[in-house]
Amino acid sequence: MSEAKNPSIAAVPVEVRRGQITEKLPREVFRERFMARFYDPAFRAEDEALARLEAIAWDAYSHARKSPITAKAGAGYADPDYELSVEWRAASERIKAAQVRQRDPAGRSRVLIVNASSRNDYTCPSEMSKSFRLGKIAQGALERRAFDVDFLDLSRLNSDRDLHIHPCKGCVSTAMPLCHWPCSCYPNHSLGLVNDWMNEIYERFAAAHGVIFVTPVYWYQVASPLKLLMDRLVCADGGNPDPTSTHGKTPEEAKKIELAGWDYPKHLAGRAYGLVVHGDVAGIEGSRRALSDWLDWMGLIEAGPKSRLDRFIGYYEPYATSHAALDHDEAMQQEVVNVAQAVAERVEQIRNGYKQPDDALQTPRAK
Numbered sequence: 001m002s003e004a005k006n007p008s009i010a011a012v013p014v015e016v017r018r019g020q021i022t023e024k025l026p027r028e029v030f031r032e033r034f035m036a037r038f039y040d041p042a043f044r045a046e047d048e049a050l051a052r053l054e055a056i057a058w059d060a061y062s063h064a065r066k067s068p069i070t071a072k073a074g075a076g077y078a079d080p081d082y083e084l085s086v087e088w089r090a091a092s093e094r095i096k097a098a099q100v101r102q103r104d105p106a107g108r109s110r111v112l113i114v115n116a117s118s119r120n121d122y123t124c125p126s127e128m129s130k131s132f133r134l135g136k137i138a139q140g141a142l143e144r145r146a147f148d149v150d151f152l153d154l155s156r157l158n159s160d161r162d163l164h165i166h167p168c169k170g171c172v173s174t175a176m177p178l179c180h181w182p183c184s185c186y187p188n189h190s191l192g193l194v195n196d197w198m199n200e201i202y203e204r205f206a207a208a209h210g211v212i213f214v215t216p217v218y219w220y221q222v223a224s225p226l227k228l229l230m231d232r233l234v235c236a237d238g239g240n241p242d243p244t245s246t247h248g249k250t251p252e253e254a255k256k257i258e259l260a261g262w263d264y265p266k267h268l269a270g271r272a273y274g275l276v277v278h279g280d281v282a283g284i285e286g287s288r289r290a291l292s293d294w295l296d297w298m299g300l301i302e303a304g305p306k307s308r309l310d311r312f313i314g315y316y317e318p319y320a321t322s323h324a325a326l327d328h329d330e331a332m333q334q335e336v337v338n339v340a341q342a343v344a345e346r347v348e349q350i351r352n353g354y355k356q357p358d359d360a361l362q363t364p365r366a367k
Contacts, residue, residue, distance in 0.1 A: 016252055067086075079245070098204075180242075180243045211300070222290075238264035272301050272303050275291050281316060307338075
């Protein structure tokens with residue numbers, strides 16, 4: 001934490017506004033939603049067992065058993081006696097280990113490629129996405145330079161059973177220290193909000209020296225899987241690495257900490273980035289600019305003009321021939337190679353000591 005920069009703000013009384021949703025679900029609604037997962041008639045032979053499981057789930061929901069397995073935090077935490085989720089601790093330790101590997105000067109350079117399209121062969125479209133193809137072009141260019149490449153395919157949210165990036169709950173808007181790094185909102189076993197992918201994804205970002213996002217434009221915006229990921233990465237930009245300091249999700253404590261002074265640590269700063277944004281009619285430039293602004297804010301380092309690409313594929317042509325249009329657009333394929341090459345160059349520069357020209361300047365508005 002840093003000292004409070006504005007004494008008048010530090011003197012503001014702590015107030016938590018409540019009154020939006022204050023009651024639990026009725027039991028009959030809870031039961032209906034629980035049983036909806038077992039709609040298939042094949043489950044009817046186990047209705048008695050399902051009724052017993054539903055009763056256990058209702059008890060967990062009623063008593064808000066979000067993290068049913070905990071252990072004392074121990075040394076190194078603000079409150080060593082706080083009962084800390086063992087799942088959160090395991091995720092935090094994996095991320096710390098990934099950060100150590102990332103900072104090892106003897107390690108190989110590593111770039112994370114994020115395919116943000118919702119489509120793949122195993123989902124309703126029954127066809128691969130153009131984003132996937134473009135991401136693989138970038139991967140090939142990086143591997144030819146002996147880089148390690150981690151390919152994150154967000155379309156798996158639609159094809160892997162019960163895999164999720166659950167929505168951000170906006171803890172940061174209550175107070176930044178209430179937003180933990182990594183996110184402690186999930187899993188929430190009492191609400192059935194499990195199988196959240198982000199703990200693995202945080203680790204993959206932490207291990208990378210650079211990242212390339214490849215996304216289509218859906219209705220003037222990035223694809224929804226990427227927006228989910230972006231919102232959940234808010235904890236990487238100012239998040240609190242010690243949940244015991246707020247005793248879990250205690251808003252009054254988090255507000256006091258922020259008002260006393262918070263330094264908004266940028267946990268992923270210093271990594272290089274590149275962008276490939278494509279569309280068929282409109283929206284590519286606005287989406288590319290928004291992504292650049294977001295990544296700049298988080299402290300990632302752009303890799304030059306050729307690392308930020310927006311292009312139309314088959315402009316106003318039929319969707320049915322869009323893959324063929326990409327086949328014929330050899331110039332765009334080379335531009336994607338250029339994105340990868342630019343990111344690789346910037347990664348090597350950063351690992352050899354490159355600093356942004358304004359690195360030494362202190363911001364008067366940290367957030």
